[in-house]
Amino acid sequence: MEVPEPSAEMGQKFQAMLEEAKKARFLEDRSPVRRLSPFFELRPTLLPRLAAALSLIVVGWFLGYQVTPRPERARIDFLVSEVREMKTTVMLAMLENSSATERMKAVQFAQELSGPDEAVLTALARTVNDDPNVNVCLMAVEALAVYADHPKVREALVQAIVRQESPLVQLALVEVMLALNEKRAVEPIRKIIASPLVDYSVKSKLEATVRQLL
């Protein structure tokens, strides 16, 4: 077999190829990410895409969560309204209790009900007018005063003034009227002042209130 003679250039060529290979190896070593697969390649455009995809997933899940009618959710809503209703019923029953302490508890209870409905407010207004215990009346006035923005409550408080015989409740109602700057209260207050039963010390306070309201 004939073996060709190695030419003179062979050494140079080999050297050049060796250099090339070394260079390539060197470059490969320095590159930070190994080219395992094109999916893992960190191109500058990939990050925002990923973020967009993720946010879409989150938004979709959230919307789905909100939109899907779930039985347990309806049940919780139902239970919440049920508990409210029960609390209201208990509170209304407690207001009929013959013990003043129990009735005071009922008024406290009513204050804790967030945004009480009309039945509760009506019951409180009735308590202000009719409860035989002055302390319970005072508490009911306090409880109602919180909802004085409600036109019916305001009306009930104005109406209650004339019906009060206890000087303390009269004073409490008049103070609420003053705080609300309720001019409609002037007539009822004048009626109390004119009454022969009015307490002498309350009278001066009432007169002062009338002057302030006008």
Add this chain to the structure above:
Amino acid sequence: MLLGVVAVALGGLATAQESQPQQIVVPLTRPDKPGRLILERHQGSISVKGYEGTVVLIKAFLRRSTGTAPSDRDAEGLKPVSSAAIQLDAHEVDNVVTVDAHSRNKSIDLDISVPARFALKLGVLDDGDVIVDGLTGDVEVNNPYGRVRLDRLTGSANVNTVDGDISVRFLGVDTGVPLAFTSVHGKIDVSFLPRR
């Protein structure tokens, strides 16, 4: 299980019994359970004491005429008909004792002993003070013109006066129960006795 006990004591002859107190004893349906005494629209003083017994003892004394005896000249020669008679009713249903004591024109002072675990609901219209001592329970007093004194009380209280002073000494209070004391012209003094 309802058991009503009604006891009516009527003073007979005015002259003979004027100074005699009326007394009735009211047993309870369930002596081992706390009871409640209701006495409203009373004219005269009320004193209630807690004691070791199991029945309610009520004594009624006619107030000695305090200068305002009806001595009309027009009425001279006319004798008031049993003006001194005390009508004392007590009525018990399921440990709730309702008492009513009245007499024409005169105030009646009541001296009542109840088992220590008793709640009270007392209302005085006029002419009397309320004194309560040594009870465990809820005490509610409404006495517009007189004084109210609650001593050695355990439980809760709801007191209202217009002119009279209020003095309350607690041995202990129930938690989570509203206490209320109001007065228009009177002084209010609430204190807690040190536990021994």
